[in-house]
Amino acid sequence: MENKKMDSKTNSWKPMTARLSKIVPQSSYEKLYLIELENPNEKKQFTWMPGQFLELSVFGIGEAPFSISSSPTSGTLEICVRATGSITNALDRMREGEKVGIRGPFGNSFVVPKSKGKNLVLVAGGIGLVPLRSMINYVLDKREEFKEVFIFYGTRDPTQILFQDEIEQWKKRDDIQFMLTVDRGSPEAGFGEPDPSGKYQGNVGVVTTIFSKIDIPTKNTMGFIVGPPVMFKFVVKEFEKLEIKPSNIIVSLERVMHCGIGKCAHCQIGDILVCRDGPIFTYEQVQSMPDAI
Amino acid sequence: MRVKIITKKRNYREGNISDIIKFIDEILKTYSVIAPTKIEGKQTKFTQISSSTEILLNPIHQTSFSFKDWLLPRNQVLLQYNINKNDITIDDSVGFSSKKRILFGLHPCDLHSIQILDQIFLEEKDLDVHYKKLRENTLIIGLGCEEPFKNCFCASVNTLEPPDGTYDLFFYLKGKKFYVFKGSSEGADLIKKLKSKVSIDGEEQISLINKHIASAQKLKFPIDEDLGAKIKETYGSEFWDDLGKKCFGCAGCTIVCPTCYCFFVDDKVENDGKKKMYKRIRDWDSCTLNNWALAAGGHNFQNNRGVRLNRRFMHKFSQLKTKLGRIACVGCGRCIDICPTGASNPVNVIKDLIKFKK
Numbered sequence: 001m002e003n004k005k006m007d008s009k010t011n012s013w014k015p016m017t018a019r020l021s022k023i024v025p026q027s028s029y030e031k032l033y034l035i036e037l038e039n040p041n042e043k044k045q046f047t048w049m050p051g052q053f054l055e056l057s058v059f060g061i062g063e064a065p066f067s068i069s070s071s072p073t074s075g076t077l078e079i080c081v082r083a084t085g086s087i088t089n090a091l092d093r094m095r096e097g098e099k100v101g102i103r104g105p106f107g108n109s110f111v112v113p114k115s116k117g118k119n120l121v122l123v124a125g126g127i128g129l130v131p132l133r134s135m136i137n138y139v140l141d142k143r144e145e146f147k148e149v150f151i152f153y154g155t156r157d158p159t160q161i162l163f164q165d166e167i168e169q170w171k172k173r174d175d176i177q178f179m180l181t182v183d184r185g186s187p188e189a190g191f192g193e194p195d196p197s198g199k200y201q202g203n204v205g206v207v208t209t210i211f212s213k214i215d216i217p218t219k220n221t222m223g224f225i226v227g228p229p230v231m232f233k234f235v236v237k238e239f240e241k242l243e244i245k246p247s248n249i250i251v252s253l254e255r256v257m258h259c260g261i262g263k264c265a266h267c268q269i270g271d272i273l274v275c276r277d278g279p280i281f282t283y284e285q286v287q288s289m290p291d292a293i
Numbered sequence: 294m295r296v297k298i299i300t301k302k303r304n305y306r307e308g309n310i311s312d313i314i315k316f317i318d319e320i321l322k323t324y325s326v327i328a329p330t331k332i333e334g335k336q337t338k339f340t341q342i343s344s345s346t347e348i349l350l351n352p353i354h355q356t357s358f359s360f361k362d363w364l365l366p367r368n369q370v371l372l373q374y375n376i377n378k379n380d381i382t383i384d385d386s387v388g389f390s391s392k393k394r395i396l397f398g399l400h401p402c403d404l405h406s407i408q409i410l411d412q413i414f415l416e417e418k419d420l421d422v423h424y425k426k427l428r429e430n431t432l433i434i435g436l437g438c439e440e441p442f443k444n445c446f447c448a449s450v451n452t453l454e455p456p457d458g459t460y461d462l463f464f465y466l467k468g469k470k471f472y473v474f475k476g477s478s479e480g481a482d483l484i485k486k487l488k489s490k491v492s493i494d495g496e497e498q499i500s501l502i503n504k505h506i507a508s509a510q511k512l513k514f515p516i517d518e519d520l521g522a523k524i525k526e527t528y529g530s531e532f533w534d535d536l537g538k539k540c541f542g543c544a545g546c547t548i549v550c551p552t553c554y555c556f557f558v559d560d561k562v563e564n565d566g567k568k569k570m571y572k573r574i575r576d577w578d579s580c581t582l583n584n585w586a587l588a589a590g591g592h593n594f595q596n597n598r599g600v601r602l603n604r605r606f607m608h609k610f611s612q613l614k615t616k617l618g619r620i621a622c623v624g625c626g627r628c629i630d631i632c633p634t635g636a637s638n639p640v641n642v643i644k645d646l647i648k649f650k651k
Contacts, residue, residue, distance in 0.1 A: 011422050013371040013573065014385035059374060059381050060571060062560040064589070085589025099381050255594060256586050258558045261419035264578070265555040266586065268608055270525055271615045290528035290607075291600070 012261055015057045015101025016042045018077075023096050026080060026162045030127070031092065032069070035077045037102065046102075048072050049109035050134035051252060051280045054079070055260045057101030061090040065257045065275075067131035068105060073141035080130040080162065106260040108280050110135040110224065110250060118222045119148040121242075123235050125207055125227025126155050129162050131252050131279075132226040137166075140176065149176040150216060154207030154231065157187045158200040179203065179210045207231060211238040218242045223249045229293045236283060249283035253292060303474040305495025310350070310469050312488040317345035319486045320395055324432070327363055328397040329356045339363060339396065348397070351466055355442040355626055359551035360396055360403055364410060364427050371423060371558065371573045387426045397434045402445065402625040404435050404459040405452040406551035411459070412617050413554060432479055437465035437502060441510045444626030446640055448507035449514040452623045465499050472498055512640045514624060517647055521611030524646070528603050532649045537599025539636040544579035546628035546637035552609070552621045555580060580605050602636065610643070 022034040037043040048054075048068050056079065057063045064087045070078035083092035094100075110132075120139060124132040139146055151170060155161055161180070170178040181203035185195030194204050203210065207227075223239040225232055232251065239249050255267035255274045267274035270289040272281075286292045320326060321343070329349045330340045336357040337349055372385040399407070414424035435455050438445075447453045455463050461480030465472045472495040475481045492498075517523070527533060547553040557578040563570045578585065580601050586594035595601045613621040628637040635641060 011372060011385040011387060012419055013423075014383060017381055017383070059376055060560065060562070063558060063573070082590075088589060097379070099379055101381070101383075254588075256588050258556065258575075258578075263413065263419065263421060263554075264557065264575075265580075265608060266557070266578070268604065268612055270607060271521070271612045273612075288525075290525050290603075291594075 013103075015055070015063070015103045016046075018100055018102045020094055020096055020098050020100060023094075026164075027160050029160075030080055030082045030130075030162060032078055032080045032163075033091070035079065035100065035102065037077075038099075046077065046105070048077075048105040049111055050138045051110035051131060052105040052107045053131075053260070053279065054102055054104030054106065055257075056087075056091070057103075058087050058090045058094070059099065059101060061087050063101070063103075064088070065106075065260055067134070067252070067279075069130045069133050071134050071137035071141060073138055080127075080133075082127055103260060106275055107278060110252070110280050111138065112250065112280075114248075115222055115250075116145050118146060118220055118248075119150075119217050120146055120222055120224065121150045121152070121216060121239070121244075122224045123152045123207060123227070124154070125225075125231035125235075126160065127162070128226035128228070128231075128252075129153055129155075132224065133163060133166075135224065136170075140170075140173070143175055147220065148217060150214065151176060151178045152181070152207050152210045153179070154181045154183070154210075154227075157182050157184050157189070158195065158202075159187055177214060179214065181205055181207055181210055206234070208234045208238050211241075216242055218244075221248070224251075225249065226252045232293050239283075246284035246287060247282050251281055251283060251286060251293075253279050253281060253286075255279075302496065305492040305499075306473050306484065306489040307492035307495060308471055308473070308487065308489035310466060310471050313350065313464065313471055314345045314348075316487040317342075317348060317397070320483065321345070323393070325390070325392050325394040326397055327360075327394060332357075339398075350398075351439065353440075353442075355400075355445060355630060356398075357627065357630065358549055359406065359625070359627060360399055361406070361410075361551050361554070363394070363396055363431065364407070364424060365414075365554055365556070365577070366427075368561075368574045368576050369423055371575055373573070374571045376569070376571065387422055390430075393430055393432060395432045395434060398436045399433060399460070400436060400438055400447075400625070401455045402447050402452045402623040403551050404433070404455045405623040406625075407433070407459045408456045409552050409613070409617065409619070409621055409623075410554060432461045432483070433459060433476075434480075434483070435460040435463040435476075437463070437499065438506060439466050439502060441506045442626055444512060444629035445624055446510055446512040446514050446626065447624040448510050449512070449516070450620065450622055450624040453503055453507060465502055467498055467502060512626070512629075514622070514640050515644050515647055517643070520620075520643065520647075521607075521614055524603065524607050524611050527646065527649065527651065528607075529600070530649075530651055532646060533599035533603040534597075535599070536602050536636050536642065537597055539634045540581065540598050540602055541634060541636075542581050542583065542598050542601075544581050545631040547579040547581060547605070548577065549627040549631050551625060551627070552623060553577075553579070555608075580608070606639075606642065606646075609639075 018035045018037045021036040024032040053067045066079040069080045083089045223244045225235050257267045258264040262276040332338045338358045339360045374383045414421040460476040555578045556575040558575050561572045609621040
């Protein structure tokens, strides 16, 4: 076609090769993987923002999207993965030093211009802490850019708590308010019941129960939610009580994706593609997207 | 609704249909030619031909399958790799035959599909090099319809006229005569292989053909500017539930649709006895299938047929309308031809949807 100048020669499907430089088990299901790109130029050029994701190739098995869990301010690229399907189980069997492939980073960021100078309430449920951790550590490293910072993390039971060493550090900081809660005190305990052995002494109850324990400013505040749909609905109600507008509530959505580059259309919701227009949206946007949550 | 037909001022040539047959045998010497052929019973398909006798030049039915597997082939290799101990070698070269191909016999509806696929796969951001190579390596000879098919409705979705930039050469047939015009310099070169002369009444004749098609087409797609909003508003309503109960979820509509391009990506292994070769491929997917939005761990984001049909219509009439400024239905009627339930008939579904009150 003579009228069309087609100059791109790059195959956007080609992954960059990288090594799993370190693997740190988190709970019985999840591991944290530190990823180091092999080519120094690619390593230098690979920059990301909190909220973005990458496509990871487990060679011999396939490719799947994962949130980047580390903050760009840390300088290390990390993903945290629960062994669930064929790719994640194959990844779970891999050892330090083995090679994977990376495409990306893709998608938009939690860090929206208007978040600067605001009070932030960051709420994670379960594995939702994985993407939000990038934002949390980013905010902690650029603490002076934000006003009061609240971090609430709810998980099923104490055995499911991710990033335990880091959480200990967050607890110690006096320039943020970090609160942890579990649905049940131990895997065997009933819903809302404490640990019978008494080993776990922290909060028990769903993540929304934290809101009544803490004074959160209602003015100039933004809320962030990453977690399962059921948690999302209740946290939004808490934010509404705080009079946080839907345009100031930020969420990260998860969908099946096969390409990451706006082609395969698996991640379409309404008029948007989660891979390209998201995965970060305001609650205002989400309200007009059918069945987003 | 009145359909506005503007036949463009072009340099038309004309000749006898029998010379098209000779022309096809002539181009077969230089090019791979892909054209509508009979495959089984009434079914027709675009296949590579070796002689002009295989071509269905003027079939009375729409081709059962579209041209799309020639630009978006099934099991298309995106890249290949070898695993040697812990060393990975990736071959990302784009494989295609260097012999130029000619896709012959695409109706204006199909050319509009190509225009839509071009907008998606050749967009500057994230250009798809595999589509691009096949597209660049293919000349397109379009063919106007003399009579509308049973289930097509191009006049009401503005796809009656062939869109510029998609074809290299375009034919109209009338009686024993043909009218032809070029769409590119390569098309102009092709005309030299065809016995034809300057036509004086080409524009007028084509205008008459198109007027006839527009008036003879029984199906008319309803015009509704708020269609996208209506599809979104009715998400989860009984309208889509009821439609989902009719639908068999067979994926037939998405397979035959020339604008349905959704795909999945998978890694396949080939073992020749000596070593393993891995291929990352993409293949056609269908949003009408149950596993369309099934995530690892078992959560299905779209776990019933009605929801998935809503998603299909939303993609064509809302998401792509927003993105491309046009709906992604070209009125070819293949989904109506193939669907035994009527659940994929866009004209009737949209008409019913407009009438539906929540």
